[in-house]
Amino acid sequence: MTDTFISIRGLTKKFDELTALEDVSLDISQGTIFGLVGESGAGKSVLMHTLRGTEGYDPTEGKIIFDVYWCPNCKRVEKRANSNKCPRCNSQMEEKEVDFWNTEDRELRNALRSRISIMLQRTFSLYGDKSALENVMEAIPEPMDRAKKVRKANELLSTVDLSHRTTHIARDLSGGEKQRVVLARQLAKDPILLLADEPTGTLDPISADKVHNAIIDRVNDEDLTVVFATHWPRVIRDIANEGVWLEDGKVKKRGTPSEITDKFIKERPREERKCEIKERKIARIEDVKKYYYSVNRGVVKAVDEVSFDINEKEIFGLVGWSGSGKTSLARMMTGVDPIEEGNIEVRIGDDWVDMSEKGPNNRGRATPHIGFLHQEHSLYPHSTILENLSSSIGTQMPEEFIEIKAKDTLKGLGFKEEKIDKILYEYPKSLSVGEEQRVALAQVLIQEPVLNILDEPAGTLDPITKKEVSESILSARRELESTFMIISHDREFVLQTCDRAALMHNGVIKYIGDPEEAVERLVEKKEVNE
Known part of the structure; x- marks a missing residue:
């Protein structure tokens, strides 16, 4: 029709x-x-x-x-x-x-x-303590007995290729898996x-x-x-x-x-990136493991003996298919999740800090020096852009300094001065999704961490904004001497931004080296045991 x-x-x-x-x-x-x-x-x-x-x-x-x-x-x-x-x-x-x-x-x-159903960018509206199956069942509006709901929910999860995750708790799913559950929920509403x-x-x-x-x-x-x-x-x-x-x-x-x-x-040609790297390590990951148990699958090796180093001022890419263990590894590197086996160390000044040692809030001691942009990030909707940025560096500093710092950070991310003046005292609702993403990135960069971990920083951006985010990361590396680990499956973004890249699959690092080779293996789904 x-x-x-x-x-x-x-x-x-x-x-x-x-x-x-x-x-x-x-x-x-x-x-x-x-x-x-x-x-x-x-x-x-x-x-x-x-x-x-x-x-x-x-x-x-x-x-x-x-x-x-x-x-x-x-x-x-x-x-x-x-x-x-x-x-x-x-x-x-x-x-x-x-x-x-x-x-x-x-x-x-x-x-x-x-x-009318809607799927929004980066919005994972799920019940975190319920399974994927239960989340989909909750979305079915028509009255029906439980057995029929179970069958329908299971069919929808199969439609989005998640039959192997039906009993998994939503909060334990990867970002890509959560997104597919969200689609199944929207389809469940008929x-x-x-x-x-x-x-x-x-x-x-x-x-x-x-x-x-x-x-x-x-x-x-x-x-x-x-x-x-x-x-x-x-x-x-x-x-x-x-x-x-x-x-x-x-x-x-x-x-x-x-x-x-x-x-x-x-109308949007790609520009070549320029890389500046110091041969001085800032992070060391050695034989790190993260296992959990599933009723259906037994032992699941989310992270399995992963080892690599990140150099100072390097932009290191971590690529892999949904559920490969990338986010699980990042959460251990930031101290959000405990390290089960292996070692993760981050250099703060001249000292190497063991992330397994507890610091504030029972997290790794280097956590305050690590910036983390999660793919489920969101700005405070009832705070202005300036208030959102100031909350990242504390409100004890002089207001004049906070405003200057906020403007400089936004300028470094590609915002024009007239645009900054217009949005600084506006609320996130006035921003496009791409602009909101760049402000979220500014929340991380404004803290000047020694290591920035960005989980899908350009996953839902259009090509021109993606390029601006890439350029802003390169600029932050140059001006602030910052180091980045970028989790992404976006081929163009990885090639524009990263100096090296590692391919992760089933919790294992399959390749480390040239970003072009890593993303080629990602797209073609090559599995190489090296």
Whole structure:
């Protein structure tokens, strides 16, 4: 079916003086995957929230109209189909054009909103103490007995290739695995519209392809409509049916996915990185292990006798597929999790500090000197950008110093002076997701750690913002003499940023050396025992 499902007419959205969307008009067909591409701040996420009906995202001007079926008897909204019989109560359904933000029929609007699912960037809305299966079961809205819920939840986890993680507690999953559970939860809600804002940004290429295929299958089998935003232009080219390029909140180009993405990529050439490394070690990891036990799998070797060194001022990449043990290793290196076996040492000044020795809050003694940007990071939504940054370095310092330091750090991350002046006293809601990510990175860099560990720092960013983050890391290495370990599966980002890279698989380091070789093995899924 190709009839228009969503009509967007003259949509403008302003946040105070900031115009996030300007006069956007689009038609989205039912049963298609509609791709959005654009730089950070282009308006992709704002458009998603406006389509979802998120509070605070009501249009300043314009309309969003949904063409749906409505059952007056059981108050259910359905997508248009060959039959207008309600699948829930078998009553006659009525065709409705719903002016989503302006309708006075609140019951109809709420019913429509309940049939729209959304996946947000880097948001893992899971019950941490419940299993993956239980998390998906919790999302199933229709009343059904427990046995049927279990079967449906298990089928959805299989759809996103997580059958081997059904009994695992959510907090113990890797970031990529959590993202797939989130997708399974959204599909469990039986939506007629799925809004997917960078749904595979934190996944390795193999896992990402599996999720993309799951979405395509759902569209084909159930006539689901998907609006999909991604920083990977090839994703839109490969899975979208139609698309649009947003720039500065406006529609720059609409056409076939190939037409849009080819032009988008062509305008953003890659620049070669420059590396400066001192042959002086700042971190030593020797024979580190982290095992845990699973009822289904027995002993799981999350980290298995891992050894490598990181040099001062080096940008060291750690790449691997989802669930390979990267984040588990990082948590031990930062002192968040205890070291079961082996040694991790970090050089502070001229002293080597053993991370197994307890310091403040029962964490490794070097933890205060290690910056850690977790992929599940978030800014304080009710604090200004300046307050978010000042909280990282303490409020005991003079206000003048904090403001200067905050501005210098943001400037080092690629923000223009006029932009800094505009956002410093604004709240995170006014930022694009890419800008929010760079502010989160500033929270780490403003502390001037001796070692910075960044978990997927560019996982959900568009190419131009990704490049800015890469350049800011190189600048911080040069100006602050900082050292980085970057956990990522993003090929371009690793090549732009890292001096060396290690490939990790099933808890084991398979390769250490040239980043080009590491990411080639990652993409092609080569396993080399060296």
